[in-house]
Amino acid sequence: MFNKTSLIAIALVSSISVAQAWEALPTTAPEPADNPSTTEKVTLGKILYHDPRLSSTGTVSCASCHNTMLGGEDNRAGSMGVDGQVGGRSAPTVWNSAFNSVQFWDGRAASLEEQAAGPVTNPIEMGMKDWAAVVARLKTIDGYQDLFKQAFGKDSISKDNATKAIAAYERTLITPNSPYDLYVKGDKSALNAQQIRGMNKAEEVGCINCHSGAAFNGAGVMQKFPVKGNAYFEAQYDFAKDKGLAEVTKKDSDENVWKVPTLRNIALTAPYFHNGSVKSLEKAVKIMAKVQLDTKLSDDDTADIVAFLNALTGEFPEQTMPVLPATTGTTVNK
C-alpha cells in the first residue's frame, strides 16, 4: 500500500519517527506469562467486569464507564463514579486495550491486571474502601466461590485472581476486520478514495509517527501533549492543566506526558483528549495537527483523515450477557 514517494518520505524521516508497515489488528492479544488465558478465567472476568457490586454503592461496574455495549467507554468528558462524582479524565476504551503497552492515560499501570485493581478502590470511581473489603464482599456472594474455584482452584478469591480474571476477559475484547484491516490484508475495495487519501495524509502529516503499530497506539512510547503551547486552545480546552505522568512521578520532564491513545474505533469514543474537552472528531484532528505537528490542516484534508479514522471502526464480537451470581435472600448493597 506504499507508493514510492511515501516510502522515500518514511526513509528520510526514519531518524525521528518509526517507519512502519501498515498492520492489521491481530485477532489474539499477548498474555503475560503469569496469567495465561483460560475459558474459566474469561467467564469469571466477564462477570466481575459487569458486576456493580464491585462498587461501594452497588451501582458502578467496570462496564459503567468502559461500556462493552458501546465503544468501550461512556462518551462522557469525565466519567461518573459512585454517588454521582465526576472524574477529571475521560474513560479510555476497553476495546483493544490488550494491545496497550501501558494502561491509564498517564501510563501508571504496566498491565491490564494492574489497571483493573485501580478504579475499584478509587474514591470517586467505584469507591470500595480497599481490596480486603472487595474480597470480603465477593466471598459473601453465592456463586463467586465456585467461579473462582473453576478458574483458579479452591478458596481462591483474592485481589490478584480477580484482576487476573478481569484482564483475561479484557484480552478477548478485540475488534478486528475494520475496513482498514480488510484493505491492508488485500481487499482494495474496503476503503474508498477519500479514506485512502486520508490514510496517506495521516502518514504524510505525521499522525502515525506517534499513533504507530497495529493498534495505532504508539507501541509503548509515551508522548508529550500538547507539544506546542497554544494560548488560544489552552483557554478553551485546558489541555496542559493536567500534568499527566508528572502527576505520578513529580518529575518536570514528565509534565504533560501521556500514553498514546489507540485510534482504533476512535469514531465511537467522543469526546476526545485526556480531559474529554473536544466533542467532535473533526476538531480533534485539527487540534492534534496544530499542537503536535505545527500543521494547519485544510478542511478537505481534515475530512479525508476523519474518513480514514472512520475506517478504523472494527467488528465487535457478539457477546452473551453474563448472569451475575446472586446474594440469595439478602444483599451486599445499601
Add this chain to the structure above:
Amino acid sequence: MFNKTSLIAIALVSSISVAQAWEALPTTAPEPADNPSTTEKVTLGKILYHDPRLSSTGTVSCASCHNTMLGGEDNRAGSMGVDGQVGGRSAPTVWNSAFNSVQFWDGRAASLEEQAAGPVTNPIEMGMKDWAAVVARLKTIDGYQDLFKQAFGKDSISKDNATKAIAAYERTLITPNSPYDLYVKGDKSALNAQQIRGMNKAEEVGCINCHSGAAFNGAGVMQKFPVKGNAYFEAQYDFAKDKGLAEVTKKDSDENVWKVPTLRNIALTAPYFHNGSVKSLEKAVKIMAKVQLDTKLSDDDTADIVAFLNALTGEFPEQTMPVLPATTGTTVNK
C-alpha cells in the same frame, strides 16, 4: 397438589380470598392489541433498555436499576439515578413484570408501555427534561433512525414507539421452569420436603391469598400494607410513611395501598418492601405474616416458607448483549 383439608379451607375462606390452583408460569406474556410483539420491536427495545443515553447524564439506563444481569433490579433499598440521587422506593424486578396487571409500586401505570415512559423524565431517575428532548436526542444517534424504521416504519422515532419497543422487549423477560413450576407440572422430585412444607404453609397462613396467580402477584388486585399498625416495626422500617397509591390519588381510602409484588425470583431481589428497608428474606417473611396476617411464624415455619420461595427462582434466558448505535465522531453526553 391440594390435600383435602386445604381444599376445604380454601372453600371456606373463598368469600374473602381467591381460591386458586397452583399454576406454572406461562412462557409467553399477554400483549396489548395496539402493540403486538415483533422481532424488530424486541431488538429495538432491548437496545433502548440498555442505552444510558436515555438519561440526562448518559450514565443511567433502564438496566441500571432494573438489571437484566441480576434479578431484574439493583439489590438496593433506593435506586441511584442521575448525579447520584437516590429514590425513595426500591426498584421492582423487570423479570416477569409482563404479568403484572399494573406497574410501579403504587400501580399508577396501567401497562408496561406507560411505565416505560416514567423514569426517563423523572428528575431523580434518568433526568431527561421531557420526551421531546429524548426523541430529539434519539434522532441524533446514528442507527436509531433505521432501528425504528425496521420496527415501526419510516420516520417513526417517537415516545409512543420507544415505549412500545421497550415494553415488547420486557415481555420477553420471563423466567420459567423454577423448581416450583417443574413440580406443579408433574415432576414431584423438583421440590424437596422442606419446600413442599413451605408451599403448604404459605397457603395455610394466607400468603397466597394476596400473592395469587401464576406470578404470585395478586392478579391485579392491589392491597393495603401494612394492614396492622405495628409501632415496633414502624419505628424500625417506616413502612407506613410512604402513602402508596394515595400519593397519586390523594384519597384517604388509598393510603398505604400497593401493587402486590411478584414472589417470582424473590430470593434474588433483596432488600425487601416498597422502601427496601428489610435486608433479609427471612425477616421479610416474618414481618409480612405479622403485619398482614396477624400471624407469628415460628423459625421452622419461616425457614420452610423461605425454602419454598427459593424454589420460585426460575430459568433466566440467555441473552446476547445489545450493540448500541454509535454517535460517530461526536457525543450527546456532557
